[in-house]
Amino acid sequence: MNAKNTMNTQHMRHIKRAALAAGVGAVLVAGVLVFVPDGDQGPPEPGPEARARAAVGAGSPASLPDVAALIRDREAWLRKNPEDAESWAVLGAAYVERGGLRADTAYYPKAEQALRRSLKVTPGERRNPAATAGLASLANARHDYAAARKWGEAVRKADPARWATYPVLIEAYSGLGDYPAAGKALDKLRALRPDNPRVLSVSSAVYRDRGWREDAAAKADEAFTEAGTPAEKAGALHALAGLAWDRGEPKEALRYYDAALKISRDHHQSLAGRARALAALDRADEAGQDYQAAIAERPLPEYALELGELYESQGLDGDARSQYALLRDRTARARVDGVNEELLLARFESDHGNPRAAVDRLEAEWRRGHRSMQMSDALGWALFKAGEPAKALPYAKRATEQGMRSALFSYHRGEIERALEMDSPARRHLEEALRTNPRFSPLLAPKARAALDALGELPDGGPKDMHGNGEYTPLSPAPSAPSSASSSSSPSSAPSSVAPSVPATPSAVPSASGTPSKPVSTPTPPVSTQSAARN
Numbered sequence: 019m020n021a022k023n024t025m026n027t028q029h030m031r032h033i034k035r036a037a038l039a040a041g042v043g044a045v046l047v048a049g050v051l052v053f054v055p056d057g058d059q060g061p062p063e064p065g066p067e068a069r070a071r072a073a074v075g076a077g078s079p080a081s082l083p084d085v086a087a088l089i090r091d092r093e094a095w096l097r098k099n100p101e102d103a104e105s106w107a108v109l110g111a112a113y114v115e116r117g118g119l120r121a122d123t124a125y126y127p128k129a130e131q132a133l134r135r136s137l138k139v140t141p142g143e144r145r146n147p148a149a150t151a152g153l154a155s156l157a158n159a160r161h162d163y164a165a166a167r168k169w170g171e172a173v174r175k176a177d178p179a180r181w182a183t184y185p186v187l188i189e190a191y192s193g194l195g196d197y198p199a200a201g202k203a204l205d206k207l208r209a210l211r212p213d214n215p216r217v218l219s220v221s222s223a224v225y226r227d228r229g230w231r232e233d234a235a236a237k238a239d240e241a242f243t244e245a246g247t248p249a250e251k252a253g254a255l256h257a258l259a260g261l262a263w264d265r266g267e268p269k270e271a272l273r274y275y276d277a278a279l280k281i282s283r284d285h286h287q288s289l290a291g292r293a294r295a296l297a298a299l300d301r302a303d304e305a306g307q308d309y310q311a312a313i314a315e316r317p318l319p320e321y322a323l324e325l326g327e328l329y330e331s332q333g334l335d336g337d338a339r340s341q342y343a344l345l346r347d348r349t350a351r352a353r354v355d356g357v358n359e360e361l362l363l364a365r366f367e368s369d370h371g372n373p374r375a376a377v378d379r380l381e382a383e384w385r386r387g388h389r390s391m392q393m394s395d396a397l398g399w400a401l402f403k404a405g406e407p408a409k410a411l412p413y414a415k416r417a418t419e420q421g422m423r424s425a426l427f428s429y430h431r432g433e434i435e436r437a438l439e440m441d442s443p444a445r446r447h448l449e450e451a452l453r454t455n456p457r458f459s460p461l462l463a464p465k466a467r468a469a470l471d472a473l474g475e476l477p478d479g480g481p482k483d484m485h486g487n488g489e490y491t492p493l494s495p496a497p498s499a500p501s502s503a504s505s506s507s508s509p510s511s512a513p514s515s516v517a518p519s520v521p522a523t524p525s526a527v528p529s530a531s532g533t534p535s536k537p538v539s540t541p542t543p544p545v546s547t548q549s550a551a552r553n
Contacts, residue, residue, distance in 0.1 A: 133152045163388060171187065181207060185216060218240045225237060264424070290309065309325040
């Protein structure tokens with residue numbers, strides 16, 4: 019059976035499953051699946067407010083019109099019933115969701131006011147878990163992962179069976195770099211709701227972080243199959259596109275992004291992803307148009323950074339500067355609304371501004387307990403760009419040795435090792451970057467190839483020096499993340515206690531707690547571009 023027939027067969031299976039789940043019959047007429055309602059029509063379809071309330075309560079994707087309808091409904095209700103704690107919690111969670119959907123951080127202070135009002139009316143995480151969990155979700159949206167952990171753990175302690183708490187905790191633990199805790203939370207979540215689309219999507223994300231690509235793709239495929247709303251389907255397709263991108267398959271990623279946009283036209287994440295894939299396929303003009311469209315709809319600073327680097331790779335320095343100015347503007351606005359964009363700003367400063375300022379930003383974040391793979395990679399790269407490759411290497415190792423297969427992480431480590439004259443490891447990691455995704459960045463992928471060419475071929479007889487002249491930096495055990503009270507620490511030079519430890523390489527099994535299971539193969543795309551529109 020060829021690939022097209024395989025794709026169509028799988029998509030037909032998804033439709034049949036959806037038909038059975040909806041309680042309708044289906045017959046095949048002239049090759050077209052026609053749905054025939056059974057005698058019992060069942061309850062009416064929920065309205066937009068109900069759909070948004072269900073999605074927001076479970077932390078699942080919701081459509082912007084539905085969320086807007088929910089906000090209008092609860093605002094009107096609360097004007098007449100200001101002592102309704104539950105409605106204040108729902109309104110606060112809806113504000114968080116709308117802020118993310120609109121890329122408008124101005125909704126986050128409103129969300130905090132609503133959630134705290136709910137807790138004032140009905141205090142305590144045991145009596146008011148929805149408001150407490152809402153504050154955890156808000157903290158994640160603001161990238162304050164220590165606060166998200168605090169609120170999330172309070173809800174979990176009060177009600178361990180409340181499954182919607184665990185995705186919030188998993189995001190917080192991942193932001194802090196506490197991947198073992200994230201794995202344990204995922205195990206509990208899967209035990210509570212194994213086939214829920216939200217749970218499947220979270221499982222896919224955790225597996226991706228651990229480098230289990232095939233298992234991550236399988237879970238994203240299951241999430242698409244089980245999805246009950248267009249927003250959920252688009253989110254699952256976006257995840258599959260991201261995995262294809264990570265594998266260095268921009269054509270495959272483009273197909274998934276197109277399918278997601280067919281289902282949800284305002285899915286800005288997929289529009290930006292489509293631009294990224296087009297740039298990798300040497301369709302720079304189209305990529306620029308898609309980036310501009312995404313920024314016009316949702317002016318996220320990370321989109322401005324990507325478009326700026328695309329322009330810079332084309333020699334369009336003036337256009338690049340305009341995007342970098344937009345990045346600064348949007349991050350400044352976000353800071354006013356309580357959003358922590360230090361990681362993104364440091365990434366920008368390392369390559370396009372002041373690397374020493376990037377180091378100061380990231381060392382402060384490290385002391386706050388933000389020690390994710392992304393933070394480790396960014397801090398290592400900032401130290402390297404600031405002229406301290408020996409201090410940079412432990413962070414680069416920590417980023418690359420926790421499981422995630424990232425061409426960017428490998429490239430950064432290879433350049434750091436090259437600066438330390440560790441030619442063999444440098445060659446290995448530069449090759450790994452280009453093997454993982456040959457077009458991982460329009461600006462940096464060519465530099466990776468140039469660096470590899472500069473190293474030349476491996477000399478006959480193997481390398482003479484396996485270690486180079488890099489300074490040895492002992493790796494102390496990673497301390498537990500400090501409480502949010504430590505976030506006021508001012509930046510300074512990194513003390514030895516800041517140096518990260520390199521965790522043991524995780525066992526390649528798809529259970530978050532290490533329980534072995536049989537690997538699965540990477541699924542084919544669940545929909546074609548044309549069939550997605552019919553779903």
